[in-house]
Amino acid sequence: MVGIAPAGTTVDGVDGGRSLDYRALMTCAAPTPWLQSVEDQLASWLRQRKDWDVDVRTDGRLTSGVRSFAVRHHQDGQSRSLRARLVEPDPSRGAWTTELIAHERSGGGGWISLDVENANGNFVAVPALARYLMQVLPLADGELQFADEPQVVREHQLDEVMDLLCDEERHGLVFVAGTATDGIPFDRFIPAVKKWTREVYGLAQVIVLDPAATATLSRSFGEPHGVPPWALRTYLPGVDPAVRIDGRRHRIFGTASLAKLADGHVRQVLGRAARNHAAARPTPPSVQRVRRMFERLANQAIVEAIAEHQPPAAVLEERPPTAPPSSRAPQPAPAGDLAAAAERYLAEIELTRTILGIDALDEPTLRRVAASAAAARTNPEAIARAAQQIQDQQARIEQLEDRIDGLARSLEEEELEHAITNEALEKREDETRWLRGRLQEQGNYDAAFAPLPADSETAYPDSFADLLTAVEAMREQGLVFTGKPDHALALDDVDHLGKCVHTAWDALLALADYVRARRDGACDRGVDDYVKNTPSGYRQIPPAKFAATETAITMKQFGAERIFPVPASVDPSGKATMTAHVKLGRIGMVSPRLYYLDHYTESGTIVVGYIGRHLTNTQTN
Structure with missing residues (x-):
């Protein structure tokens, strides 16, 4: 169909060797019911951007040319959920897959997950569907709502930002730009930050601190965790100002780099950083549960479709009655030939009845045999075994996903702990070297180089x-x-x-x-x-x-x-x-x-x- 755009668009020259997919997870603070707004925006997006008019409130799977779209709802006593999936094959750039999951809690709130990926690993720009949703719903990460432009924070608003930065349960990145009273005009810096961060919309928060807030953040967090003026810092979840070395996790895009590099390059670097983080961040258990529920429902639907499929019985072609016999008298056949033909004919009829397991060769019986031959053969026991195997494999996949998430968290913690231990060892070595030097200066060589007494070692x-x-x-x-x-x-x-x-x-x-x-x-x-x-x-x-x-x-x-x-x-x-x-x-x-x-x-x-x-x-x- 003419005029169909892919789910995402590529940005030339961006690869990075890691995930370039768009994976957004946003909390929704709207009062219930808000799932209908998601359905309305999804339908509008399909109609306006994909030229496809779909009833998204009805479960099912549709195709249009090479495209396919599936939607499913689920409801229990405490929540309502929706999953929609659009697949758009593209021979030149690879298939684009858009998956939207919305989970509305009966008591209010919930979350929306929006994933767009490309089979060939192309960079996925901010999808239009994300903007459609953010236009009508208060979507956020932590306590700060997503916005389509940088949010300016003054000094009196800084406590909320510091809480956001330190929140271990925050999902996405926070890009914080620092400023000062001298240098670049403040009002000109904000549009520049907006251009640089255009590809992180829905994946990260973008904040510009005024000069007073910039200075206060550095005093409150300490220099290792502050943001320098006219620089852009990437804050991962769980900032810990008490741990000096934790500052190494939160990278700084310095003033010189921002001034030297083209805006497009800065935009690509920040967009890649946001996507890599979103891909590596373990999925929250509440989101994982809903996602797995839909996977199991999809598996169940496949098995049910196989079990219930019965093609229509074959219809035997109606043939016109044979022509009446000719008025010409038949020529008599030799008696021997006729008897032999009759014997062969009767033997064939008996063989046909034996093979088909029928008593008569009348029309109703033959039509019943034809219908049975055309019907699909299904083995209920085999279907049950296949269904169980699918469920077992799904459970195994979920276990492996949990293990991968656990190992990812372990690796992150171990890396930080290792860096802290190394820093402590380096400091202790410096202290030991300094103390030994002082003892040597005083001529106390025995104390300087004596082994540690056993009673001074910690007994574990x-x-x-x-x-x-x-x-x-x-x-x-x-x-x-x-x-x-x-x-x-x-x-x-x-x-x-x-x-x-x-x-x-x-x-x-x-x-x-x-x-x-x-x-x-x-x-x-x-x-x-x-x-x-x-x-x-x-x-x-x-x-x-x-x-x-x-x-x-x-x-x-x-x-x-x-x-x-x-x-x-x-x-x-x-x-x-x-x-x-x-x-x-x-x-x-x-x-x-x-x-x-x-x-x-x-x-x-x-x-x-x-x-x-x-x-x-x-x-x-």
Whole structure:
């Protein structure tokens, strides 16, 4: 059909060797019902941009030439969902596939997933369907709504932006441009940022800080996490200003590069960055559940179509009656030939009846035989086996997807942890070298080069069973463990190298040192401040392993899991909510945690209420 445009368009010279597909995930804060608006915009997009008038409210699969379109709805007591899929083959550039999934919750809100991909790996520009949807719905990532141009943020609005940057559950990138009172005119810089970020619409937030906000962000976050004036910084989810080395994750497009490179090149670089991140980011479990539900429904529909398909019975051609016999008298055949022919004829009739399994060769019987021969042969048992195999394969695919997502998270955490460890080792080596030099200058060569005394080495428990025994002796140090031992003991089954038990012991020793620092007057604030500003001579919890609280949405949905036993002196109910925790490492999908309550001000103690596998949060499958 003339005038049909592909789902996406290519940008010349962009390849990058990684995903260039468009994968947007947007939350929707509109009150219910809003799914009808999605259907209206989808229909308008198909009609106006694809020249295809489709009833998107009716489930089914349609074709138009080489194109195919399928839509399916699903509803339960708590939500309504829609999935639409358009495939547009293109021999020269590869097939374009557009998939839209919208999930509306009955209590309000929900999300929209929009994926557009090209079979040949061509760069997928921002699809028009994304703009259609954003025109009528409040779509966002985190607390900040998507906009089709950079959002200018003043100093008094900065708290909201810092919360957005630090949000671990944010899905997309945030591009933040810094400014200053000198240099480029502020009003001219905003249109430039808009041109550079044109290909991240729906994939990332774009923010331009005014000069005061730029300076305040650098003071609040610290220089490693701030954005320089007249530069553009890419912030990944979960910015952690307390961890200096975390700043390495968030790349900066410097002023010199922005000035030197053509606008189109900057636009391509930022567009690739947004697409690569979207492709690598694990799919949230809530989205994965809906996507898999539709996959299973599609598998079921295929099996049902095979089982129910019965082609129409063959219709025997009606033939005109044979002509009446000729009035001419037939010539008599020789008696011997006639008898032989009759015998052969009767034998053939008997053979036909035997093979067909019928008693008569009349017309109704023959038509019934013909219809049976034309009907499709289906084996219900084989169909049932095929259906089960499809479901088993689907389950296996889902398990592998979960494993890949878990490994991706593990790799990201391990890379950051490795970088932190390297930085700490480099610092310790510098300190050791400096101290040895000072001792040598003073002539104390024995102290400078003597091996570390055995009593100065940290003695680690060999297992969590040993750790639970050792922690009982720490009560006098102000550390009380009230958790269920079984939760900690279960970790011994997966912590084969002892990495997590070592981290847990280090955390317990550091918490005991926090109590000691409070008693010694070396620290007069809580654990959060102690971690950021550990006094000299006291053990530290690495900031990257420490979390002062949980997200609001995690506590709203799963807060009950974080209520742990405490002594009656801490709370008469014998229970208390604990949100502060230490990350003990990642072992597959276990990711153990240690939760505690800082009760020093009231009772002079730290109560450890839980050591065990990762508790449920919004990222848990």
